[in-house]
Each structure stands twice: as structure tokens, then as C-alpha cells.
Amino acid sequence: MNPERSPRHGPALGVDIGGTKVLGVALDADDEVAAEARATTPHSGIFDPNDPAAGDGAAAVAGAVAEVVAALRRATDDDGRAPVGVGVPGMCDRQGVLRFAPNLAAASGADIAALLAERLPDTILVIENDATCAAVAEHRLGAAAGDENVLLVTLGTGIGGGVISEGRVLLGASGFAGEIGHMVVDPAGPPCPCGRRGCWERYASGGGLARLAREAAYAGRLPAVVEAAGGDAEAVRGEDVTKAALAGDPGALGVMEDLGWWVALGLTNLTAVLDPARIVIGGGLVEVGELLLTPTKKAYAEQVEGGRRRPDVAIVPAALGERAGAVGAALTARDRR
Amino acid sequence: MNPERSPRHGPALGVDIGGTKVLGVALDADDEVAAEARATTPHSGIFDPNDPAAGDGAAAVAGAVAEVVAALRRATDDDGRAPVGVGVPGMCDRQGVLRFAPNLAAASGADIAALLAERLPDTILVIENDATCAAVAEHRLGAAAGDENVLLVTLGTGIGGGVISEGRVLLGASGFAGEIGHMVVDPAGPPCPCGRRGCWERYASGGGLARLAREAAYAGRLPAVVEAAGGDAEAVRGEDVTKAALAGDPGALGVMEDLGWWVALGLTNLTAVLDPARIVIGGGLVEVGELLLTPTKKAYAEQVEGGRRRPDVAIVPAALGERAGAVGAALTARDRR
Numbered sequence: 126m127n128p129e130r131s132p133r134h135g136p137a138l139g140v141d142i143g144g145t146k147v148l149g150v151a152l153d154a155d156d157e158v159a160a161e162a163r164a165t166t167p168h169s170g171i172f173d174p175n176d177p178a179a180g181d182g183a184a185a186v187a188g189a190v191a192e193v194v195a196a197l198r199r200a201t202d203d204d205g206r207a208p209v210g211v212g213v214p215g216m217c218d219r220q221g222v223l224r225f226a227p228n229l230a231a232a233s234g235a236d237i238a239a240l241l242a243e244r245l246p247d248t249i250l251v252i253e254n255d256a257t258c259a260a261v262a263e264h265r266l267g268a269a270a271g272d273e274n275v276l277l278v279t280l281g282t283g284i285g286g287g288v289i290s291e292g293r294v295l296l297g298a299s300g301f302a303g304e305i306g307h308m309v310v311d312p313a314g315p316p317c318p319c320g321r322r323g324c325w326e327r328y329a330s331g332g333g334l335a336r337l338a339r340e341a342a343y344a345g346r347l348p349a350v351v352e353a354a355g356g357d358a359e360a361v362r363g364e365d366v367t368k369a370a371l372a373g374d375p376g377a378l379g380v381m382e383d384l385g386w387w388v389a390l391g392l393t394n395l396t397a398v399l400d401p402a403r404i405v406i407g408g409g410l411v412e413v414g415e416l417l418l419t420p421t422k423k424a425y426a427e428q429v430e431g432g433r434r435r436p437d438v439a440i441v442p443a444a445l446g447e448r449a450g451a452v453g454a455a456l457t458a459r460d461r462r
Numbered sequence: 463m464n465p466e467r468s469p470r471h472g473p474a475l476g477v478d479i480g481g482t483k484v485l486g487v488a489l490d491a492d493d494e495v496a497a498e499a500r501a502t503t504p505h506s507g508i509f510d511p512n513d514p515a516a517g518d519g520a521a522a523v524a525g526a527v528a529e530v531v532a533a534l535r536r537a538t539d540d541d542g543r544a545p546v547g548v549g550v551p552g553m554c555d556r557q558g559v560l561r562f563a564p565n566l567a568a569a570s571g572a573d574i575a576a577l578l579a580e581r582l583p584d585t586i587l588v589i590e591n592d593a594t595c596a597a598v599a600e601h602r603l604g605a606a607a608g609d610e611n612v613l614l615v616t617l618g619t620g621i622g623g624g625v626i627s628e629g630r631v632l633l634g635a636s637g638f639a640g641e642i643g644h645m646v647v648d649p650a651g652p653p654c655p656c657g658r659r660g661c662w663e664r665y666a667s668g669g670g671l672a673r674l675a676r677e678a679a680y681a682g683r684l685p686a687v688v689e690a691a692g693g694d695a696e697a698v699r700g701e702d703v704t705k706a707a708l709a710g711d712p713g714a715l716g717v718m719e720d721l722g723w724w725v726a727l728g729l730t731n732l733t734a735v736l737d738p739a740r741i742v743i744g745g746g747l748v749e750v751g752e753l754l755l756t757p758t759k760k761a762y763a764e765q766v767e768g769g770r771r772r773p774d775v776a777i778v779p780a781a782l783g784e785r786a787g788a789v790g791a792a793l794t795a796r797d798r799r
Contacts, residue, residue, distance in 0.1 A: 215767050225768040234771065274635040286735070295627055297737020297775055298611035304734040307553075307767045309727055311648055319767050321730075390646055393658075397641040398623070398735055400634020430644045430656050431553050431562040434571065436636055 138197050138462075139455025140190050141212040141255055142166065143447075144228050144282040145411035149193035149248040151201045151446055152455040156266055158448065162190040162196035162435030168231035182231030183223075187240035194245060210458030213237055214285065216301045221252035224301075225317040227281040251458040255279075255302055257294060258453030259443070260287025260406055265456055267444035268405045276401040277443070278305065279450075280388065284326040288399060306330065310390055317447050325394075327387075328387035330408055334363035337383050341366075347376040367413045381413075385420025392426040394423070396438060399444035418442060474799075475534050476792025477527050478549040478592055479503065481565050481619040484523075484644075486530035487788040488538045489796075493603055495785065497537035501526040505568035507631060519568030520560075524577035531582060546585050547795030549592035549787040550574055551622065553638045558589035561638075564655040565620040588795040592616075594631060594640055595790030596744055596780070597624025602793055604781035605742045613738040614780070615642065616745035616787075617725065621663040624790075643667065647727055662731075665724035668747055671700035674717050674724075676702075684713040704750045717752075722757025729758070730765045733775060744780030755779060 137158070140149040143166060151160040168182030174402055176295030184380055194209055201207075215226025221238025223229075240254050260269075260277035269275040275289040288295035295302045306326030307319050314323025315336065327333055341347045342358035350369045354360040370376035392404055410417060422440050429435070464532055477486040480503060499612070504526055505519030512759035531546055538544075552563025558575025560566075560579040564760030575589050597606075597614035606612040612626040621643030632639045644656050651660025654674065664670055678684045679695035687706045691697040706714035729741055747754060759777050766772070 139616070173468075216772065224771040288735075290627060290632055291630075295632075295736070297627075298739035298775075299737055300604075301768070301772060302735065302737040304737075304767055307734045308731040310643070310646060310767075311650075312727060313648075320769070321765055321767070389651060394645040394731075395735065397644045398639065398732065399632070400636055400641075401637040402635035426647075428658055430641055430658070431638070434561040435553065435638060438635075 135324040136201065136203065136207045137210065137364060137450040137455040137459040138194060138203070138207050139210045139212070139258070139453065139458065141258065141450030141454055142186060142190065142214065142229065144214065147189045147193050148447060149197050149449050151197045151203065151453060152452065159453070160197050160200035162193045162200065165182065165192050179346065180282060183235030183240055186232045187237065187244055188335060205248060206457035208251065208462040210251045210253065210454030211237065211241065212253060212256065212258035212454040216253050216257050218250055219300045222446065247459065249462050251461050253454065253457050254287070254300070255427040255450045256285030258457055259285070259344035259449035260289055260453065261294060261456050262409070262445050262449045262453030263405045263443055264289045266440045266452065267449065269403050272403040274400065274402045275405060275409065276395055277405045278392070280406060280410035281408035282331055284330050305391065305395060308391060308394060310394070315400055322390070325391040329384065329391055331363055333387060334366065334384050335411065337380050338363055338366040341376060341380045343403050346379060349374055350377055354356055357387055370416050371413065381416050381419045385417055386424045388417065388421045389424035389428055392425055392440070393430065397430050401438060403439040404443065405443050407449050410444050414442065468489040471695060473538065473540065473544040474792040474796040475531060475540070475544050475546045476549070476595070476788040476790065476795065477530050477546065478595065478791055479523060479527065479551065479566065479785030481551065484526045484530050485784060485788050486534050486710065487785055487792060488534045488540065488544070489789065489792040495789070497534050499530045499533035499537065502532050502585065515732035520572030520574065520577055523569045524574065524581055526579060528581035530537055542585060545588065545799040547588045547590065547791030548574065548578065548580065548594035549590055549791040551592050553641060554591050556637045584798050586795065588798050590791065590794050591624070591637070591640060592787045593622030593795055594785035597626055597790065598793050599782050599786045600742045600780055601626045603789065604786065605778045606740050609740040611653030611737065611739045612740045612742060613736055614744060615729070615734055615741060617667055617747035618745035619668055620621070621667050627736070642716065642728065642732060645728060645731060647731070662728040666728055668700055670724060671721050671747065672718050675700055675703040678713060678717045683716060686711055686795040687714055704753065707752065707753050718753050719757045722754055723753070723761045725758045726761035726765055729762055729777070734767050738775060740778065742778055744778050746777050746787055751779065764779065
């Protein structure tokens, strides 16, 4: 057996459970993506603490993961020996129980590890927070390769976070570290599904953009966008604003500036706490590129404690795109198998 | 030479530069405090970014440290071989330059390591953030002994922080991690000497208590305290409120509840990011004990993400009192010599 190709370096599968889709990849022994598979996330939705059905869809979610794993195994002729990593959104403990998942009501509270073990017998399974997985992937193979102090932020439905400190993943006492979207940045702000008010993810996520967009629409700052949406300010979505901003609409560009300001607010808070050398921004929102990154970097430079007295912190887009979580889940499974 | 008494385990000196005093201790080989010395911090004050004299008092500060070290050496018959650790408030880089110190204007920007090397020739010197030192001390010898994921928070003039993650000190890329007082928790809040608005330390420090006290006084919620202060709401200080609260004054107890709520807000934010098993609260404010800890713990339990779905986080007072920073500086000097 070639030691360079020991199980620690062999193929691995990774699956990322997102709010809308379950995305899986098979990594070969050289860390290349050999196959990809996906399914729709069943029973997704925002957590309502008063909904007695919250968590009841966990079996269906686990079924979707098993289906994606089966597809990856077929595509790579894997006999079930490759370890499987699964990235989950929310507070996942070290036993693989998803203790709290405000953005995946279907599975909040569920014992994901047990549900998956039933459906994937004789499989080496590792469950980890999705953004932590993405941080591992970007640190190992992506936009933060070579940096030892890294903050990864995913701006999607909510905000996820993963921290690399001196080259090691920061997990915390229970594995819950990196729940950065639920820093309160305005105690009088809008309510969050997590139960608090004014969480950062109410401002700097896809949902936050939608809210900023509606506020701007009602304030008359997005006339062209409102007209394109049929004249109804309430109907304006985040995508309408990013599309208009890409086309140069001044009101839409203003909303993107506001969004960048809120993104920077959280990033500067996290810089004060963690002092990263590099911040990698992933998730759906970053697909608009400099439209968001430019105002974010400008506001960050203005706000960060110590300003020019501290070394510049690089703020860069994620390199692995929507696959980061799945790739990192595969790497994590291989590391911890 | 007894290997148990190698220099790694020998005596060490530690000095903590605070906003009002410079406090030093000599630790013997068994980690007992063999001597203590103190001096008044010269030219202390709150940082004003427009003050051209900011940082000009650094030489005097270094002189006070040297004076304290000399006193400790005399008291312990040390010939200058014991390593000296110095805890400094603010962003201290790995070369011992205090890049930014909003709460110690006199030394902000100064090369503390160079200034001390001049005054303490042939001395092994280690410079580190003061709250990081306190975290090391509480983790090794105090209220967090045995816990591997610890957050230490000092509530004093400002707020300092030190983080232990899986048993290791979290330093960050430049050594600036743990600047937790400068998380913005209300972007429309009062201006902070750091240049931002609504930093956590504007609410949950000694200065924050003074502000809450004045607000309550103007709102007529502290009639007895205002009367005792000569009838002038503006003259009400934080100490007046803690004293009145200890005596059972309902208005003062209400201010302490508000203070506890703000302390908890920051602690829950930091719990989301770091997931500590234990939070140790030190600094002058915690000397009032349960008067602050009880409302803090109550608000923390109500606000923390995941609530009862996560293991309880212990919130405890620091065990080493005002000496924690100096003891931790000595331990750090011995570790890194």
C-alpha cells in the first residue's frame, strides 16, 4: 500500500445541507471533484419557535442526503468505503445532533447522525457545521490557502461562520463556535427566528438585503425597480436590487452600499474578537462580486478598530463557490475518519 | 539541577499596566505570589484621536513599570534573572508595540518593548495584552482551572477580553484578538474613544454604568442617589449607584439590572462566536458580586442562542481579583521566555 494513498488521503464524499438544496461532491485522492449530485431540501423553511412541527422533516432531509450519497457512489464506483462528511446549518454538537437550526426548521433539534446512520449503514459518517466545513475547504484549497488565521463568512439565507485560528478549526466547547449571524448588532432591531432582536443576519444576509430593498422601495429610492416589480414596493426582492445595481441604477447601488455597510459592521466586530489575517466571503450574496465587496471593504477600512495602526486584513470572495461546504465536509470526513 | 525547577518553572515577575495603577507581582516557583508592588499610572487618560500628545507619556509609563520591577526584585532578592511579563491595555502586537490603546492614551502607539528594554537591560521581557494575561492566570490558577474553552471578560474602565480555545490562548494574526469591548452593539449609540459608535464597552463597563446612572438620574429613577450627590443628576457616579444598590435602593437596583442586561448582550454575542464552556468575569465592576452577576446570568439565559438546547455556560467571577493580569503576565513570561 502506498503511504501517500492511505485512507487519510483517499476519496471522500461531502454533502452540504442548504436551505434550498442538498449538494454533494465526491473528492478523489488528489482533492479534485470527481462527481457532483444534488437534491432539493425537503420541508425547508424558517424556524418558528411556536411551530410544533419544527424538526419533523428531519427524516426527509436525511433521506435526501442518502439519495445524494447514493448518486455519488454510483458516479464514482464507490463501494461504500469512502468516508462521508455532512455539513449542516446551525448548532451541531459533537455527537451529530443538530441542536438548533433557525434556518432549517425541518431538521432543528434532530439527531442527524442517527437518522443518517440508519440510511447509510456501514458508512463512516462525520457531521459538522456547514460554514465550518466551508472554512476548512477555503483554508485548504481555496481563497485562504496559506493563511493560518482566517474568518469565513457565508452570506446566504442567513449568515454562517467558520474560524481557523493558527491553522486549526475553532470549534468551541460543544462545536457551536462560529454562529456569527446571531451577534446582536442592534437590540432594537427586527426580530430574528433565533428568538432575539437585531441579529447581524437580519441586516447582512439575503433576507437583510430584501429588507433593505423594501425599505428603500417604500422610501421612494427605487422608482425604476418598483416599476419593474409591477408598481408594488412590497413585491421588490433582493434579486431585483442586485440586477438593477448591476445595470447601474443609482437607488439600487445605494442599497448595495447600505448592505456593504452592515456586512462591514459585523466583520469589524469579528475582527475585534478574532483578529483574522484574511476574511473570505462566500454564499449566494457574494455572487454579485465587487458590487458588494467594494462598499464592504470601504466601510470596513473606516470602521475597524485601530484603523491604519493595524495590518490590512484581506477581504476576498470565496474561491470554491457553492461547493465549498460540500468539499469541506469531504475533507473533514477524511481528516476525522 | 532539578528538572522540576528548570527556568520554565522558576520565579517570574508580572506587571499589569492599568488605567489608574501599575500593579506588579513576583511569582515563586510554586506559582505563589511572593511579593507585590504598585505605582500610579502616569499621564493616564482616555484617548483622543485629535490630541497630538497622545502616546507622549509612554516613557513615563515605562518608567513606572521599571520602578515596580525594581521593587519586586528588591523584595525577592532577584538578581535580574527572573523573566518579566508586562500586560498592556489595548492592541499589542507580537513585537511589543502597543498599536492602539483607547483607554491608555499616554502609551497609545508606543514601542513598549523598546522603552522597557532601555530601562530594564539584560532582562527577559514579554509584552502581552492585559486581558489575555488575566485569561491565562484564571485558566491556570483561578476560576477556570480545568476548562479548556474559556472566555475571560474584564469589566473596568473599558472592557478587555481573553480567550482560551481548546486550552490554547487565542492571539489572532497580530496578537490583537480579544478586543471584545469594541464590538458595536448599537450603531446609533454613543461615540467611543476608539472612533466608532455604540461599542459594547460604552454600555457594560465602569463608564457604561456611569452613563446608565446619569440617564436614570435625569429620568428621576434615582431620587435618593441624586439627593446624596448634592441634588445634581450630572454628579451621580457609578460608585454611587452600586453603593445604593447594595443598600437596597430600588432605582439603583434597576440600573444594575440594566447593566446586567448589557453585559449579557455582549456575552451572548461572544458565546455565538466562540462557544465557551465557562465565562469568567473580572475587573473592578465585578467587585459588587451578585448585584451584577445575578441580572447578568438571568439576561444571558434568556438571550443566548439555542437557549436550553445548548449546555449551560458557567458565568463566574474571577478568582484572582486585581492581581489576575499581573499573575498572568508572569506566567506568560515564564512560558515564552
